[in-house]
Amino acid sequence: MHAHNAGDGPAGPHADRAGRSGDAGSAGSGPGRDDPGGHKRVFEPTEIRRALTRIAHEILERTHGADDIVLLGIPTRGVPLAERLAERAAEFEGRPVPWGSLDVTMYRDDLRLRPARALGRTELPADGIDGKTVVIVDDVLYSGRTVRAALDALTDLGRPRSVQLAVLVDRGHRELPIRADYVGKNLPTSQREMVRVLLTETDGEDAVLLGEWKGALA
Amino acid sequence: MNRHLLSVADLSRDDALLILDTAEELARVSDRPIKKLPTLRGRTVVNLFFEDSTRTRISFEAAAKRLSADVINFSVKGSSVAKGESLKDTALTLEAMGADAVVIRHVASGAPQRLAGWIRGHVVNAGDGMHEHPTQALLDAFTIRRRLGLRPGAGGSGPGGAGRPAPGSGRPGTGGLDGVRVTIVGDVLHSRVARSNITLLNILGAEVTLVAPPTLLPIAVDGWPCEVSYDLDAVLPKSDVIMMLRVQQERMTAAYFPSVREYSRRYGLDTGRMAALPEHAIVMHPGPMNRGVEIAAEVADSPRSTIVEQVANGVSVRMAVLYLLLGGAELPGEPR
Numbered sequence: 415m416h417a418h419n420a421g422d423g424p425a426g427p428h429a430d431r432a433g434r435s436g437d438a439g440s441a442g443s444g445p446g447r448d449d450p451g452g453h454k455r456v457f458e459p460t461e462i463r464r465a466l467t468r469i470a471h472e473i474l475e476r477t478h479g480a481d482d483i484v485l486l487g488i489p490t491r492g493v494p495l496a497e498r499l500a501e502r503a504a505e506f507e508g509r510p511v512p513w514g515s516l517d518v519t520m521y522r523d524d525l526r527l528r529p530a531r532a533l534g535r536t537e538l539p540a541d542g543i544d545g546k547t548v549v550i551v552d553d554v555l556y557s558g559r560t561v562r563a564a565l566d567a568l569t570d571l572g573r574p575r576s577v578q579l580a581v582l583v584d585r586g587h588r589e590l591p592i593r594a595d596y597v598g599k600n601l602p603t604s605q606r607e608m609v610r611v612l613l614t615e616t617d618g619e620d621a622v623l624l625g626e627w628k629g630a631l632a
Numbered sequence: 633m634n635r636h637l638l639s640v641a642d643l644s645r646d647d648a649l650l651i652l653d654t655a656e657e658l659a660r661v662s663d664r665p666i667k668k669l670p671t672l673r674g675r676t677v678v679n680l681f682f683e684d685s686t687r688t689r690i691s692f693e694a695a696a697k698r699l700s701a702d703v704i705n706f707s708v709k710g711s712s713v714a715k716g717e718s719l720k721d722t723a724l725t726l727e728a729m730g731a732d733a734v735v736i737r738h739v740a741s742g743a744p745q746r747l748a749g750w751i752r753g754h755v756v757n758a759g760d761g762m763h764e765h766p767t768q769a770l771l772d773a774f775t776i777r778r779r780l781g782l783r784p785g786a787g788g789s790g791p792g793g794a795g796r797p798a799p800g801s802g803r804p805g806t807g808g809l810d811g812v813r814v815t816i817v818g819d820v821l822h823s824r825v826a827r828s829n830i831t832l833l834n835i836l837g838a839e840v841t842l843v844a845p846p847t848l849l850p851i852a853v854d855g856w857p858c859e860v861s862y863d864l865d866a867v868l869p870k871s872d873v874i875m876m877l878r879v880q881q882e883r884m885t886a887a888y889f890p891s892v893r894e895y896s897r898r899y900g901l902d903t904g905r906m907a908a909l910p911e912h913a914i915v916m917h918p919g920p921m922n923r924g925v926e927i928a929a930e931v932a933d934s935p936r937s938t939i940v941e942q943v944a945n946g947v948s949v950r951m952a953v954l955y956l957l958l959g960g961a962e963l964p965g966e967p968r
Binding site: 517520521525526527528529530531532533534535536566570571572 | 633650653654657658660664665666668669670671699955956957958959960961
């Protein structure tokens with residue numbers, strides 16, 4: 415039944431979120447639950463490291479030395495990614511690069527399709543985002559709905575000069591006119607598949623897994 | 633979480649912590665220039681108040697409005713409306729108006745329970761008779777947790793290019809009130825605030841002591857999960873939190889104590905008694921206060937008093953409750 419367009423059911427557009435610990439009560443949130451079930455590792459730790467290093471360089475290049483940029487990760491896994499990118503950018507430029515987190519739960523368009531979920535944290539750097547170039551950071555770009563929600567959330571927090579998007583994995587199947595400015599890896603997928611990003615900070619290891627999506631979300 | 637919030641006794645420890653953790657994140661919205669979230673757009677919350685209570689009503693109203701819900705205030709002056717039939721008629725009217733949630737305050741204990749059986753929307757108990765006042769207990773627990781530094785991730789430095797951030801996801805887990813010594817002083821007999829607080833504080837692991845004149849303790853207090861004392865001065869040095877209850881003159885139909893002065897002398901919190909508290913202890917009051925009766929003005933205005941904070945925290949906690957009840961889908965097969 416999930417072979418339909420991803421917009422058809424509550425599970426569709428967010429199959430990539432099945433493993434996110436920000437979604438309290440969702441099935442399969444523990445690492446390892448689906449691992450034996452024929453998941454393919456499509457991204458090894460060294461590749462993740464290289465991709466993040468490259469993205470950090472690209473951000474510096476595009477923003478001419480990261481003047482006035484703020485990296486904002488979307489919980490759960492966007493936050494450690496934003497921190498890692500900020501660390502690398504700071505290393506290359508020799509000065510701190512501000513970063514924070516941006517929870518989009520209250521702005522989602524699918525809230526009424528699933529039980530109320532626990533909120534993540536929104537934490538902005540002390541200088542805020544007014545007049546800054548904000549780079550939204552997330553692990554997987556899929557339908558684009560999370561990013562849409564993030565743009566709405568940003569509007570309520572201030573007025574950035576511009577907003578960019580960095581993702582570790584772009585798996586396609588957009589449902590909204592949204593694209594990423596920085597992509598770690600383009601991963602062609604079918605909508606039946608599930609992409610899971612594991613990070614040391616949240617899951618004990620770095621990896622990107624691709625597999626058949628079988629769990630129900632609720 | 634259940635469909636309704638009728639009693640804190642219906643909450644598991646995890647439910648209670650989820651509400652407190654959610655409130656913690658929502659409290660940050662109050663610090664923003666735009667204090668509004670779009671989450672409950674198109675939902676209607678009815679405040680149905682059969683008993684006067686300006687502060688609770690406006691707190692729920694502010695909470696609902698910050699979540700972009702539409703708010704209808706339905707206040708029934710006086711209490712000529714008997715429960716039974718006419719409450720049911722009111723319920724059906726609200727149902728017809730499309731209320732997604734009804735926040736009810738009623739003089740009769742159990743009225744919210746009855747209402748929940750009649751309407752399809754969610755019911756939130758905003759105080760029923762001498763029974764319960766769940767959101768007050770939740771906001772008190774929230775205030776204790778904040779002031780005593782017990783919330784999860786407290787003390788973690790935020791992001792901004794330096795230091796490790798507080799755990800980004802705000803995961804529940806710890807964050808209870810384990811071992812916190814809470815003393816509740818005053819008119820326990822008439823107080824739904826005390827009843828809800830005793831239950832919730834126990835769920836969260838706190839140790840509760842009641843101090844009151846024997847006439848203002850319910851007969852059933854022996855079975856409650858708390859200690860009882862008649863000597864405030866003996867309990868003060870062993871309290872992390874002291875919660876003063878209002879002397880509810882409007883509910884006092886008999887002579888429960890000889891005079892207000894005597895009550896104040898034995899059970900009131902003045903500066904001398906405040907000095908006997910441990911250094912970290914906080915003073916709470918659900919409001920409205922009778923200054924000079926159960927609490928001295930200097931104590932109410934001291935830095936240890938959390939009374940103003942409790943009001944602000946009330947909005948955050950009520951936002952959390954409305955979000956968790958109304959913000960998601962109903963689980964299929966969930967009992968109505």
